[in-house]
Structure formats: C-alpha cells, structure tokens
Amino acid sequence: MMLKPNWFLILLILLLALLPLSESRFYIFLGTDILIMGLFAVSLNLLLGYTGLVSFGQAAYFGIGAYTCALLMKKAAVVFPVAFVAAAFMGMIGALIIGFFCIRLTKIYFSMLTLAFSQIVWAIVFKWNSLTGGDTGLIGINFPKYLDSSTRFYYFTLAVVVISFYFLRKVVDSPFGRILATIRENPERTEFIGINVKRFQLIAFMVSGFFAGISGALFGIFNHSLFPDLLYWPMSAEVLIMSILGGMYSFFGPVVGAAVILYLRMLVTSYTQYWPLIMGTILALLLFFFPGGIVGFLKSQRPFAGGKR
Amino acid sequence: MRRSVMLWMVLGFAAIGFLFPQVADAQKKPILVGFPMFLTGGGALFGQPAKVGAEMAVKEINEKGGVLGRPIELLIRDCKGTPDEATRVARELIAKENVQFLVGGLTAAQGLALSEVAKTEKTLYIAPISKTTAMTDPDKLHPYVFRAAANTNTEGRSAAVFMAKNPWKKIYTIGPDYEYGQMVTKAFIEWIKKIKPEVEVVGQGWPKLGEPDFTPFITAALAKKPDAAFFSLWGGDFVNFAKQARPYGFFEKVKVVSAGEAGSPETAIALKDDLPLGITTNAYDLFYYPDTPEHKAYVGRLKAYTKQEYAPSWAITGYISVQFLAEAIKKAKSTDTMKVVKALEGLTINTPIGKQTMRAKDHQANRGQFWGTTAKVPEYPFPILRPVEYIPADNLMD
Amino acid sequence: MNLPDPSFLIIQSLSGLTYAMFLFLIASGLSLIFGILRVLNFAHGSLYMVGAYLTYSFVSLFINAPGQFWWAVISASLAVALIGGFIERFFLSRLYIREELSQLLFTYALVLIIGDFAKVIWGTGQLSISRPPILKGAVQIFGQYFPEYNIFIILLGLGIAFLFWLILNRTRWGRVIRAAALDREMLGSLGINVSWLFTLVFIIGAWLAGLGGALVAPIAAIVPGMDVEIIINVFIVVVIGGLGSFWGTLLGALVLGQVISFGILILPRLAIVFIYVLMAVVLIIRPWGLLGKPLQR
Numbered sequence A: 001m002m003l004k005p006n007w008f009l010i011l012l013i014l015l016l017a018l019l020p021l022s023e024s025r026f027y028i029f030l031g032t033d034i035l036i037m038g039l040f041a042v043s044l045n046l047l048l049g050y051t052g053l054v055s056f057g058q059a060a061y062f063g064i065g066a067y068t069c070a071l072l073m074k075k076a077a078v079v080f081p082v083a084f085v086a087a088a089f090m091g092m093i094g095a096l097i098i099g100f101f102c103i104r105l106t107k108i109y110f111s112m113l114t115l116a117f118s119q120i121v122w123a124i125v126f127k128w129n130s131l132t133g134g135d136t137g138l139i140g141i142n143f144p145k146y147l148d149s150s151t152r153f154y155y156f157t158l159a160v161v162v163i164s165f166y167f168l169r170k171v172v173d174s175p176f177g178r179i180l181a182t183i184r185e186n187p188e189r190t191e192f193i194g195i196n197v198k199r200f201q202l203i204a205f206m207v208s209g210f211f212a213g214i215s216g217a218l219f220g221i222f223n224h225s226l227f228p229d230l231l232y233w234p235m236s237a238e239v240l241i242m243s244i245l246g247g248m249y250s251f252f253g254p255v256v257g258a259a260v261i262l263y264l265r266m267l268v269t270s271y272t273q274y275w276p277l278i279m280g281t282i283l284a285l286l287l288f289f290f291p292g293g294i295v296g297f298l299k300s301q302r303p304f305a306g307g308k309r
Numbered sequence B: 001m002r003r004s005v006m007l008w009m010v011l012g013f014a015a016i017g018f019l020f021p022q023v024a025d026a027q028k029k030p031i032l033v034g035f036p037m038f039l040t041g042g043g044a045l046f047g048q049p050a051k052v053g054a055e056m057a058v059k060e061i062n063e064k065g066g067v068l069g070r071p072i073e074l075l076i077r078d079c080k081g082t083p084d085e086a087t088r089v090a091r092e093l094i095a096k097e098n099v100q101f102l103v104g105g106l107t108a109a110q111g112l113a114l115s116e117v118a119k120t121e122k123t124l125y126i127a128p129i130s131k132t133t134a135m136t137d138p139d140k141l142h143p144y145v146f147r148a149a150a151n152t153n154t155e156g157r158s159a160a161v162f163m164a165k166n167p168w169k170k171i172y173t174i175g176p177d178y179e180y181g182q183m184v185t186k187a188f189i190e191w192i193k194k195i196k197p198e199v200e201v202v203g204q205g206w207p208k209l210g211e212p213d214f215t216p217f218i219t220a221a222l223a224k225k226p227d228a229a230f231f232s233l234w235g236g237d238f239v240n241f242a243k244q245a246r247p248y249g250f251f252e253k254v255k256v257v258s259a260g261e262a263g264s265p266e267t268a269i270a271l272k273d274d275l276p277l278g279i280t281t282n283a284y285d286l287f288y289y290p291d292t293p294e295h296k297a298y299v300g301r302l303k304a305y306t307k308q309e310y311a312p313s314w315a316i317t318g319y320i321s322v323q324f325l326a327e328a329i330k331k332a333k334s335t336d337t338m339k340v341v342k343a344l345e346g347l348t349i350n351t352p353i354g355k356q357t358m359r360a361k362d363h364q365a366n367r368g369q370f371w372g373t374t375a376k377v378p379e380y381p382f383p384i385l386r387p388v389e390y391i392p393a394d395n396l397m398d
Numbered sequence C: 001m002n003l004p005d006p007s008f009l010i011i012q013s014l015s016g017l018t019y020a021m022f023l024f025l026i027a028s029g030l031s032l033i034f035g036i037l038r039v040l041n042f043a044h045g046s047l048y049m050v051g052a053y054l055t056y057s058f059v060s061l062f063i064n065a066p067g068q069f070w071w072a073v074i075s076a077s078l079a080v081a082l083i084g085g086f087i088e089r090f091f092l093s094r095l096y097i098r099e100e101l102s103q104l105l106f107t108y109a110l111v112l113i114i115g116d117f118a119k120v121i122w123g124t125g126q127l128s129i130s131r132p133p134i135l136k137g138a139v140q141i142f143g144q145y146f147p148e149y150n151i152f153i154i155l156l157g158l159g160i161a162f163l164f165w166l167i168l169n170r171t172r173w174g175r176v177i178r179a180a181a182l183d184r185e186m187l188g189s190l191g192i193n194v195s196w197l198f199t200l201v202f203i204i205g206a207w208l209a210g211l212g213g214a215l216v217a218p219i220a221a222i223v224p225g226m227d228v229e230i231i232i233n234v235f236i237v238v239v240i241g242g243l244g245s246f247w248g249t250l251l252g253a254l255v256l257g258q259v260i261s262f263g264i265l266i267l268p269r270l271a272i273v274f275i276y277v278l279m280a281v282v283l284i285i286r287p288w289g290l291l292g293k294p295l296q297r
Helices: A003-022 A025-050 A059-075 A080-102 A107-127 A150-173 A175-185 A187-192 A197-223 A233-246 A253-271 A275-289 A293-300 B003-023 B044-063 B083-095 B108-121 B152-164 B179-195 B215-223 B235-248 B265-274 B293-306 B315-332 B337-344 C006-037 C044-061 C068-090 C100-122 C148-170 C172-182 C184-189 C194-216 C226-241 C246-266 C271-285
Strands: B031-037 B072-078 B101-103 B124-127 B145-147 B170-174 B200-205 B228-231 B255-258 B280-283 B348-351 B354-357 B369-375 B384-391 C138-141 C144-147
Touching (some): A003 A025, A025 A150, A025 A197, A025 A233, A059 A080, A059 A107, A059 A197, A059 A233, A080 C271, A107 A233, A107 C100, A107 C226, A107 C271, A150 A175, A150 A197, A175 A187, A175 A197, A187 A197, A233 A253, A233 A275, A233 C100, A253 B083, A275 C100, B031 B044, B031 B083, B031 B315, B044 B072, B044 B235, B072 B083, B083 B101, B083 B108, B101 B108, B108 B124, B108 B145, B108 B179, B152 B179, B152 B228, B152 B255, B152 B280, B170 B179, B170 B215, B215 B235, B215 C006, B215 C246, B235 B265, B235 C144, B280 B384, B293 B315, B315 B337, B315 B348, C006 C138, C006 C144, C006 C148, C006 C172, C006 C194, C006 C226, C006 C246, C044 C068, C044 C100, C044 C194, C068 C194, C100 C226, C138 C148, C144 C148, C148 C172, C148 C194, C148 C246, C172 C184, C172 C194, C184 C194, C226 C246, C226 C271
Parallel strands (some): B031 B072, B031 B101, B124 B145, B170 B200, B170 B228, B228 B255, B255 B280
Antiparallel strands (some): B280 B369
16 A cells, blocks of 8 residues: 555544534534445445446345344344444345355346345335334434434444444455455456355355445434335445445445535435436446546546556 | 645545535524425325415415514425435434424324434424324324324224214225324224224225235225225325226225325316215315305415415415414424423414314324215316315314 | 135236236337347336326327327327437447446436436326226126226237237348347348447337336326336346246236236235245246346356
C-alpha cells in the first residue's frame, strides 16, 4: 500500500469520527446509514468485483442477519452482543446453503438462482406472520443498553464497519484474495492449475454472507423496525448499483457508491418523487460512459500506470 | 490531474456538502407538520384526497391567522404503500426538516410503523386513516400516537350488525392479507358469532394487497356457495375485484357487506357501471349526506378547492386530523409536544360531520362511519348509498 | 378437505389457463430476446405496462369509434414494438461489446426510467378500461359462469403460439432466427445483417409484451408497479420452461398458471413461497429448464 492513501484514509476516518459534532441529527442518521450500506455493498463486492459472481440475492443474507438479531433480542431477550454475533453467523450459514447450490451454475443461471433463493427467503419472512410479523413488520427494536442514543450508535457502527473493512481488506490482499481474482478472470484455467474453484467460491460466499449479516443486524437496530421489503429483490438491485456506481474493481468503490446514492436520494426525494428516474438515468450513464464507476473514473485521471486493486 | 489532488477535491466537496445545511437559516415561524401519505399506486385513490383535505384545512386555518399567530406548513411526502418507506420518510421529516408533528400514513402497517417512529423520536403523531386496533392496544400505546380514524373494531362490528339483520347463514370472507384485512375480518367474525351464533363461516379468501388478478379468488368463493360475503378490500383492490367479478355474476349470487369504504364516491366514480348494486358498504364522508349547514358549507368549500364536480369523501380524513392538531395546539397554548399531547386527550372538536372526541384512555377518536346500500339514482351518473345512516362508534368500541 | 365438484375444478383451471396465456405472451418475447440476443430483458415487464397504459390512452382517443378497443390494442402493441426497436437500436446495441452484466443492468435502468415516465404521463393512481362490448358477457360451463373475454384470451394465446411455431419452423425467417439462436457468428458470414436481425427480434419481443399489456388492460389494474409484479413471474416461467425454448415457455406458463390458480386454494398463505421454491428446484436439478438445452458457452 502506498503512503498517500493511508493518510487519506486516516483523515477520512477522523472526519467521520467528528461528524456528530455537527449537531445535526440528520447527518448522524445519514452517516450511519451510509456506513451500514457501505459495508453491505462491500460484502457484495467480494462476490461481484473480486470473484466475478453476479449475485442478485445479497439482500437475503442482509435480511437474515437483520431478522436474526432483532428476533433474538425481541422475542428471546438475548443480549445484544450475542444476538449481533449470531446474526453474522446466520448470514454466513445462509450464504453457505444458498451458495452451495448456486455455484454449481454459471452466469445467468447462477444469477437467477441467487434471485430465486433470495425471493424464497423474502416469501418465508413475508408469510411467517407469527414469527416475523410478516407484512406489518417487526416493530419496536430498541437500541441496546449502552448505545441508547444516535450518536453512540453511530460511533459503534463506525467502529464495527472500520474493523470489518480491515478484515475484509486483509482477506482481499491475501493469497486467498488473489486466487479469487484469478477465478474471476478465468475459472476453467484456475481449475486446471489445481485449485478447487468451488471451494474458494463457497468460502467467498460465506465471508460475504457474514459481513452482510452484520450490516443487516446494524440496520435493524438503527431503524428500530424491520419490514420484509428489505429482502425483496430491488434491495439486491440497489446494492448492486451502489457497487458498480462506486467502482466494483476497487475495495472502497462500493462505499463511495453507497454514499452517493444515499445522499442523492435524500436530496432528490425532498423535491420530487421521481427518484427512480434519476437513479435509472445515473445507472445508464454509468454503463455507457463510466464502466469503472466513480473510483475507476478517478483512477483513470492519474497519469501514472500501475494498478492498485 | 494528480490522483492525490483529485482525492483531496472529493474530500473537500464532501466536507462542504456536510456543512451545507448549517448555511440554510431556518425561519422558525411556521409550525411544521410532516405529512407522509400513500400518493402513488392503488391507494392513491384514497391517499390523494386525504392529502387535499389536509391541505384545505391548513389553508383555512392560516387564512384565519394560523395557530397561536403562526401559520401551519404541511410538508408532504409520498410514502407509497409500504411501512418501510413511511418510516424512512418520517425520520427524514423529523431529523432533517425538523417537523414538530406528524400526520399521515394510510395502511394499517404504515400506521404501526409511524407510531414506532413517533415513539422513538418523541413526536406527536395523528393517524388519519390507519385502522388497526393494534396501534391503540394497551401494550402498543404510548403518549405520542393518536388516531382520528375509525378502527377495525368499529368497522368490523358495524358490518356484523348489518349482516346479522339479514337471514344469511353461510358467510365467506375476502380480505387483503395484511394487518388491516386480518384485524377487521377478525373483528367481524368475533362479533357476528357473538350476536348471531348460527352463522357459519364457510371459507376465507386472502388475496395480497394490490393483487392484480382476483379470478382464482372469485371462483374459489363461488365454489363454496355462500349466502353472503364480508369484504374488506378497499381502494384499487375493490375496484379490480368488482370489475373482474362482474361477468361471473358474483354480486347477484352472493350478497356483499363490505368494509373498506367501497361506498366512497371516489370508488363509484372509478367503477361507474361496474359498481355492484345492492351491496351494503361504508364511507367516511359523502358529499350528499348529511344535510347539516356545516356539512354543506364544507362540501361547497371542498368543491371549490378541488375544482371537482363531486367532492371527494376521503378529504375529510386529512381535514379532521389537522383540525384535531390545530385545536390541541390552541388549547395547549404552546407547540411543546407533551403539552399538546395533554391537550389532545379528551379534546372535542366540531368537524363538518359533527362533534368528535379524542378519547383520553386510548387516544382513539369516537369516529363512526356512514353505512348504506348502493343504488342507482337519477340525480347522479354513478350509484350512491341510499338508504344511508351514520353509525356512531361509541357502542362498538371497547 | 372434501373434494370440490368437478365444474369448479374446471373453472379454476380455466382461470389458471387465462393467466398462463398472458404469461406466455410476455415470456415468449423475453425468451426470444434471450435466445437470440443473450440479453435477459428486465424491462420486459415495463413494456407490458406501457402497452396497458397506451391502450387506456388510445381507448380514450378513439372514443365512440366502432371497434375502439381493438384499434387501441393494435396501436398500443405496435407502439410498444417501435419503442422496443428504438431502445435496442440506439442504446442496447452499443452495449453488446461489453460483458453481459452491463446489458442486464441497462435493462434494469430502463425499468426505473420507464416506470417513472409512466407516472409522469399517466399519473400515480390506478386506471381502468372496460371490456369490449362483444366480449362483455359470460358463458356457462358445467353450470358455472366464465367470462367470454377470458375464453378469447385463451384462444388468442394458443393461436399466437401456433402462429409463431409456424413461422419459426416453416419460413425462411424462422430458420434464420433459429440459426441465430444457435450460432450468431456464422450468420454474419452467410450475408445476413445480424445487427438488423437483432433489432427485429427485439421489436417482435416488445410487440408481444405490448400485446400482453394491451389485452390485460380491461381486466386488471393499470397501475404503477405492474411492471415489477409481472416480471418476476415471467422469470419463473422462463426458468421452468427453459430460457430460449419456445415450447418450454408455453409449458412453463401453463405450469405456473395452474400452480398459482390452485395454490391459493391448497396452500393459501404459502402459495407465494411455493412458486419460488419451484423456480429454485428447477434451477438446481435442471438449470436449463424442462425443455431447454444446456447453454453452450
């Protein structure tokens, strides 16, 4: 890693840490939201950008994590730390099960199966009224005891997200991560050099599901309520767009994408109801003119060669 | 450009972006009221007029000098039909736009979701439409939530009373499979079993809210050969069902008592000739009834404000909610939330349809509805409710 | 539960058949586009929706003209076909050199854009039109009523299926299209303008979707969200039947139509889970669908 980006990162973290001083509850909300969705998007990107698996069903692990944490806390009176960890593990297990079936397929069939499974999870949550509250949702999820203000929760989220990013970064930069990149480039050839592609893909799924579960758990508590909508496929589409908008070939790209989308959505929806139109247009422009996303575009502006991936 | 310069620029923009709101200086004068409403989709049939009613109430109040010398400002947002969106929109309204009060939500699920937001944000919330009794149940009730609408008990039980007047024995129920449909059907069944135990529920249909294709439900219901059916389909769902059921001769074979305000002129205008005749249903307001001077004046103003020939009936839901809020602030002589809450409890106001009181014990207004049978009349190009009467809520609420 | 009488079962399956025909119309367009262009068009549901909205507009336009409904249907479906052609020619074709994900995401962007355009033009509420006068009634089948309009849809759907089979198997153009599904590169070297062929295929696919929307207008709600609603069921149809397979699409539509129709009776609250489970099961056991061919890539 080069020296300058380190500074940039540190400064960014400092800035984020100072955010609550702005006295604006709304910006604390927005900041928490961006951090959570950023983590969610980066977890997807582990599959999308790094392993080349176009998963349309990421919302499933997000939702599993969210509902696990909330249900354990609300119905089983489990303390937050345990519920939180359980959520991450359930996300991972969900990804393991779903991934096991999906990796046997390729390309469009893979994507469709991830979509199908994600819809199954949605349908179960939607219909299992007695457990999940179904359509009406799970309402009244309280902040855990020591995090009972938006500021404290923001700091907690910041900490969790920064630590998660640290781990994910390590994963991506490790030999494991490099093999994933090789798999993305050419799965058959990777198989030929003796690597069990399926096993690596499955592990990638599990890691991705783990962190998606964490972001889901945070989301549930942050919003104090959960609705099955967050498992419906447009949510998976949205996080996919965030990753691509930010740049799926970079680590922090998806976070940038999440920040841009959430900020824009907040601005646009106060003036007009036609946010989908704006988002669709941005996506289209992106696809035509900026295939590398925002970060990709920024990177291409520098005159020096050499890839920081 | 050097990459580092680019990155610093991005950082700079981000910093400016965050500082931006500090620049906007808030005019503290208007009283800000957030109004999330179902404005797009099948519920817009009811949500749009509700919004209009609220707007008209605000306009009238401001023309008279506002409340405590300050104008009310309504911040309207489309929360569509999901509680998810309602939550998001409400939190933005509170945290970003600094609204002091919330009025809105249409579906039962939205009512519950907004109630939760009101609780955590300690903001006063008046539900103009959401009917589920769950909102005012002892375990869910908190100081900040109030309901100006009728509730599922009132509605379900009124329907049961009408149903029981007739000799029908085998009953089928069709309702949207979500909080409202489930609660009102439950209330109906419990009450009718209580007042007429020989009635038998031969089957239940549970299409989802916003179901595009009712045909399997229509045929399934007809197969059970019921004498009558209790409906809780509303808005767009009722319109679709009626249209799709017509060629099956559904309404001739099965007598229908319908909750869900199918008697609203909005529904009749949307369906025209496809509106089934001879069904018993309800509405929140009717431009042709009651004949009191206050009501006629209100209808006149509404007609002028909306420039519509037939004043919408759902406007009254928004109208009365704003009335409750404004009167409570006046009585409290302050916009401090807890003071307004205390003032609202037990408050009686004069609405265009008569006096309404917000009960202190469960934050529920004693809101009744108009029930009648659909019939074709020479005066209007669409069927209306005739005969029609106002069923008060007092004996039907717990 | 006691066995319902047979007339009811017949009516219920006819309802399922009606819905299946709509699914078939839209899914065959989707399948055709996927088979030749290798693009999974998310926006197919949006084209369907535009077809319905346009029919509403044309019906209002042709007021009091004889056969106004039929003119509206024809105009609306053709208009949608043209819109499809426009999209393909000027936008989608530029993405062919990119990876599939870009094309897929572009069609999703279209879903968002077209969806909001529809709101701008036709408003946010629900619209409806009436059935055409000659099909307003119902026929008696074994003592139960069944709408004439639905019978018409069933017959039309089967008619179109037969027509397409004829075209695909008995005409030159049909052969060209089938060849394009198998091997695009070869086609170019045979002197066929592949780029215009793609546009033509997209136009036909769009026409089918628009036709589906136009025909559904009198019996369903024309409302924002109907695009998203239908596309997921269409996906299930093509997955079950086999992406790119004509008979598979018909079979998939028939199967899903009946599953939905009877599902709400047998497992009322769980029907919705079941259809996705069905989709997943087919993908796991036979990813190329019941009648599809394994993807050679």
